[in-house]
Amino acid sequence: MTSKDDDDDLFDLDALRAAMKGATPAPDPAKRDADLRLAQENFAVLQGSRPDARLTSDREPRGLLRGMRQMLNTLTGRTGLGLTTALVACGIFILSPMGEDLMQRAPGLGPQEPAPGPVSQPDQMPEPMADSLPAPEAEMQAAPRAEETLPLSGPDDRLRTGPADGTVVLGEMAEMAEEAPAFVESGDLNAPAPLQRLAAPTPSAGIAPGGEAGYIAAEPPLVLPGPDTETFANAEDNPLRIAAEEPVSTFSIDVDTASWSVIRSSILGGYLPPAEAVRIEEMINYFPYDYAAPEPGEAPFRPTISVFETPWNEGTELVHIALQGEMPALADRPPLNLVFLIDTSGSMADADKLPLLKQSFRLMLAELRPEDEVAIVEYAGSAGVALPPTAAGERSTVLAALDGLGAGGSTNGQGGLEQAYALAAEMAEDGEVSRVLLATDGDFNVGLSDPSALEDYIADKRETGIYLSVLGFGRGNLDDATMQALAQNGNGQAAYIDTLSEARKVLVDQLTGALFPIAGDVKVQVEWNPAEVAEYRLIGYETRALAREDFANDRVDAGELGAGHSVTAIYEVTPVGSPARLTEDLRYAADSPQADAAHDGELGFLRLRWKEPGEDVSQLMETPIALPEGAARPGTEAAFAAAIAGFGQLLKDSPYLGSWGYDEAIALATESRGDDPFGYRNEALQLMRLAQSLAD
Structure with a gap:
C-alpha cells in the first residue's frame, strides 16, 4: 500500500502543469499574419455564396483545453485528477497520427472510410439503407435534402443545393436555379438551364469543378415547340386560258408585300416556304421600280406596257403592265x-x-x-x-x-x-x-x-x-x-x-404611300385579241381575281394605290401559230378568228378603272397593247420583275417553267439588278442562292 507522499510524487500537479506549458508552442507573429490573410481571402471568396444562415449548435462550446480547465476547477481530489489526466493522455495518443494508424490496423475498430456525399446534421435521425428499399424509394432516399450543405473543397468550388428538388448549382448560377423550370415553353429561349445532381456517379458522368463526382451540368432546356397553326390566303394557280373562248381577264391591283417577307423568313430559317405562302404578285410588287411617273394634270398614275420573249418558255411572250403612282408634295x-x-x-x-x-x-x-x-x-x-x-x-x-x-x-x-x-x-x-x-x-x-x-x-x-x-x-x-x-x-x-x-x-x-391613297378601287381588265393570241395566263393575283362584270360595277371593292407606289402585273401569252401552244383547235369550233383591220397590230386592249379619293363614281382609262417589233428585249425594270416572277414559280414548282431553273433565274436577276440603293435586289439574289441550296 502506497503512502500519501508516494501518491504526491506519482501525480505531481505542478510538474504536469509545467510540462503542458512547455509543450505549448510559442506565439509566431508571421504565421498569425499569414493565417489572418488567408481567412480574409476565404471570406471574400465565399461572401454571399450561402444565402441561408450557417447552422449552429445549441450545445455548450467544447474543446480539449476548456475541458481540462473545467476539470481542474471542479475536481479537487488528487486521485481523481490523476485518473482523468491519464484518460486525457490516452485520448491525445489515439488522436495522434501514430494512434490513428494503430486503430486502423485493428479490425472493427476506429473510424471507417466515409461515404461520399453530404454529411447528416447532428440532430437528424439515422436513415434506412437505400439498397434495402424498392428502386423508386431508394432513389428518393439517395437524393440530398433541400437544406443540406455540401463541403467546400476550395474557394472556387462553390457548391450548394438549390430548390427542394435537390438541384445543385455552381457559383453565380445558384440564384437562377431556384426558378429554372425543367421544361421551357415555346418561345422562352432565354430561360437558364439548371444543373442536375445524379443519384450516383456513372462512368460517363462529368466531374464538378470541385472534384466531386456525380455533379454534372444538365443538357440545354428542352424546348417544347408550339403547334404550327399558320394559314395562308391563296388559291389554285391561274390556269392557261384560250383567248378565243375567254378573251377577257379582270383583276384588282395588289400592293401588299407580306408574301415576300414570309418567304425570306422561311429561307433564312433554313427551309423553303410552303407553296400556299407564295403569292407571286406580292413578290414582284415588293421592289421599287423606276417606272415613268404621270405628268402634272394627268391621271394619278401612268401605265407602261412592254412585250418581250419569255425567258423560260421559247415561243411565248411576256406582257409586262406597270402602273406608277404620282408622289404629291409631302408638305x-x-x-x-x-x-x-x-x-x-x-x-x-x-x-x-x-x-x-x-x-x-x-x-x-x-x-x-x-x-x-x-x-x-x-x-x-x-x-x-x-x-x-x-x-x-x-x-x-x-x-x-x-x-x-x-x-x-x-x-x-x-x-x-x-x-x-x-x-x-x-x-x-x-x-x-x-x-x-x-x-x-x-x-x-x-x-x-x-x-x-x-x-x-x-x-x-x-x-x-x-x-x-x-x-x-x-x-x-x-x-x-x-x-x-x-x-x-x-x-x-x-x-x-x-x-x-x-x-x-x-x-x-x-x-406616305401606305397611309395616303391617290386612287381607290383600281381595277385592271385586259381583252386579248384572238387573232394574235392563242393562249394566255396571268402570273399571280389569284386572290384578286374579279368577274368580268365587276369591272364596271362601282359597288365592287378593289385595291388602293398609294402615293408614289407602283404596281406590276405580268401575263404570259402564246401567239397564234406558235409551236409552244399547249392546246389544239376544237373539231366543231367556228372558223379561226380573223384580224380586224381597224385593230391590226394589237395584241390586246388594256382598260383601267379607279376612283378619286372620297368619290363614288369611277373613271376609265384605255390603251391598246401593241405587238412587239421583232425580238424585243426587255428593259432593266421589266427584266428584273420577270426574274422575280420566275423565282416565285420555282418556289411553287410550276409546270410552265420546263427546264428553266435557279441558275437561269439568278443570272437574269443579276443582269437586270440595275440601281439598288437600298439593297433589296441584292437581297433577292442571296435568297435565290439559298433557295437553290435548299431545293437540291
Whole structure:
C-alpha cells in the first residue's frame, strides 16, 4: 500500500502543469499574419455564396483545453485528477497520427472510410439503407435534402443545393436555379438551364469543378415547340386560258408585300416556304421600280406596257403592265390621326412579335409631324385604351405607353377592332386622314374569328373613310388568311415584318404611300385579241381575281394605290401559230378568228378603272397593247420583275417553267439588278442562292 507522499510524487500537479506549458508552442507573429490573410481571402471568396444562415449548435462550446480547465476547477481530489489526466493522455495518443494508424490496423475498430456525399446534421435521425428499399424509394432516399450543405473543397468550388428538388448549382448560377423550370415553353429561349445532381456517379458522368463526382451540368432546356397553326390566303394557280373562248381577264391591283417577307423568313430559317405562302404578285410588287411617273394634270398614275420573249418558255411572250403612282408634295399632306391597334395576347410574347413591334413603332413615330395625333388600343382577352389621343410631338408620353404593353391572355380581335374604330372616329375632323394600323400575328380566337364575318365588319367600317392596314409579326401561328381579309376589305395594306430593316421599309420609307391613297378601287381588265393570241395566263393575283362584270360595277371593292407606289402585273401569252401552244383547235369550233383591220397590230386592249379619293363614281382609262417589233428585249425594270416572277414559280414548282431553273433565274436577276440603293435586289439574289441550296 502506497503512502500519501508516494501518491504526491506519482501525480505531481505542478510538474504536469509545467510540462503542458512547455509543450505549448510559442506565439509566431508571421504565421498569425499569414493565417489572418488567408481567412480574409476565404471570406471574400465565399461572401454571399450561402444565402441561408450557417447552422449552429445549441450545445455548450467544447474543446480539449476548456475541458481540462473545467476539470481542474471542479475536481479537487488528487486521485481523481490523476485518473482523468491519464484518460486525457490516452485520448491525445489515439488522436495522434501514430494512434490513428494503430486503430486502423485493428479490425472493427476506429473510424471507417466515409461515404461520399453530404454529411447528416447532428440532430437528424439515422436513415434506412437505400439498397434495402424498392428502386423508386431508394432513389428518393439517395437524393440530398433541400437544406443540406455540401463541403467546400476550395474557394472556387462553390457548391450548394438549390430548390427542394435537390438541384445543385455552381457559383453565380445558384440564384437562377431556384426558378429554372425543367421544361421551357415555346418561345422562352432565354430561360437558364439548371444543373442536375445524379443519384450516383456513372462512368460517363462529368466531374464538378470541385472534384466531386456525380455533379454534372444538365443538357440545354428542352424546348417544347408550339403547334404550327399558320394559314395562308391563296388559291389554285391561274390556269392557261384560250383567248378565243375567254378573251377577257379582270383583276384588282395588289400592293401588299407580306408574301415576300414570309418567304425570306422561311429561307433564312433554313427551309423553303410552303407553296400556299407564295403569292407571286406580292413578290414582284415588293421592289421599287423606276417606272415613268404621270405628268402634272394627268391621271394619278401612268401605265407602261412592254412585250418581250419569255425567258423560260421559247415561243411565248411576256406582257409586262406597270402602273406608277404620282408622289404629291409631302408638305401638302393633311394631318394624320393614327390609331395603333396592338395585339397583346399571349401568342405575342415571342421576341419577333411584341418586342419587335415596339421597336418598329418607334421608327414610325419619328416620321410623324407634331400636329399628327396618335392613340393606342391594346387587346388580349379584353380591349382597352393604352394611350388616349395624344399629339405625336409628345414623344415621351407615347413611348411610355408603348413600352408599358405586355403580352398575355387570349385574342379578342373583335373587341379591339370595335374600340379602335370608335376612337378613330372621335379623332377625325374635316380635312384630316384617319387610319387604324393593326399589329398582330393574326391569331384571332375570341369574337369575330371567321374571316368572312371579319370581311363584312371591315367593309362596313371603310365606308366611313377610316381605312385599316395590317402588320403581321412572328411565325408559328401566323394567320395570313385573316390578315389578308382585313387589309383587302379595309382598303389598306398588308405587310409582314420579320426584321427591323423591314419595319423601316414599311413604316418609314413607304409610310406616305401606305397611309395616303391617290386612287381607290383600281381595277385592271385586259381583252386579248384572238387573232394574235392563242393562249394566255396571268402570273399571280389569284386572290384578286374579279368577274368580268365587276369591272364596271362601282359597288365592287378593289385595291388602293398609294402615293408614289407602283404596281406590276405580268401575263404570259402564246401567239397564234406558235409551236409552244399547249392546246389544239376544237373539231366543231367556228372558223379561226380573223384580224380586224381597224385593230391590226394589237395584241390586246388594256382598260383601267379607279376612283378619286372620297368619290363614288369611277373613271376609265384605255390603251391598246401593241405587238412587239421583232425580238424585243426587255428593259432593266421589266427584266428584273420577270426574274422575280420566275423565282416565285420555282418556289411553287410550276409546270410552265420546263427546264428553266435557279441558275437561269439568278443570272437574269443579276443582269437586270440595275440601281439598288437600298439593297433589296441584292437581297433577292442571296435568297435565290439559298433557295437553290435548299431545293437540291
